Amino acid sequence: MHTLVRRFIKTGGVFLLVGLALGAWLLLAREILGLGVHPHLASAHAHALLSGFGLFLIFGVALWLFPRPPKDDTRYTPGRGRAAWWILLTGTSLRVGGEVLRSAWSAGWLPWVIVLSGLLQVLGAGFVLWMLWPRIRAV
Numbered sequence: 403m404h405t406l407v408r409r410f411i412k413t414g415g416v417f418l419l420v421g422l423a424l425g426a427w428l429l430l431a432r433e434i435l436g437l438g439v440h441p442h443l444a445s446a447h448a449h450a451l452l453s454g455f456g457l458f459l460i461f462g463v464a465l466w467l468f469p470r471p472p473k474d475d476t477r478y479t480p481g482r483g484r485a486a487w488w489i490l491l492t493g494t495s496l497r498v499g500g501e502v503l504r505s506a507w508s509a510g511w512l513p514w515v516i517v518l519s520g521l522l523q524v525l526g527a528g529f530v531l532w533m534l535w536p537r538i539r540a541v
Contacts, residue, residue, distance in 0.1 A: 403466060406483045410462025413491060417454025420498065421447055446501035453523055454494045461490075461530045468537040478533045486529040493522025 424447040431437040471478045496519035504512045 406480060406487065407462050407466040409484075409487055410458050410465065413487070414455045414458030414462060417450050417458060417494065417498075421450030421455055424450055424502075440505040442501045442505040446498045446505070449494065449501065449523075450498045454498065457490065457494075457527055461527075461534075464534055464537075468534060469539065471537055472539075475536045477536060482529070482533055486526055486533065489522055489529060490526030493519045493524075493526055495519075497523060 424443065428439055428443060428447060432439055465483065496515055500512055500516040500519055503509075504516060
């Protein structure tokens with residue numbers, strides 16, 4: 403298993419733990435402490451699990467299992483794969499962290515962090531899909 407594949411899959415595992423911890427807190431806060439679920443915490447929980455765990459795991463397994471790139475493929479390089487990982491990691495980490503901060507603090511710049519991090523997530527996911535597209539073919 404290549405380093406980049408392991409990096410994607412292990413990152414997904416970390417986001418799974420973060421999402422489960424957020425979910426446990428939300429459950430405890432609602433059921434035991436009688437607190438309402440803050441929409442930003444619910445969003446952080448969803449992004450940790452769906453974007454963090456889901457996308458990183460799917461992209462890691464796709465890089466591992468899909469056929470090798472065709473000989474004439476110029477889209478995929480290990481450097482581009484690492485760049486896509488960094489973009490997606492930065493976007494998802496800032497999104498989850500920004501949503502958690504936003505639940506307790508209303509600084510005027512936080513909405514911008516959340517929006518820009520969401521755009522980084524879209525850019526990173528699009529970059530990975532662009533690189534994988536030629537590998538989605540009959541063998």
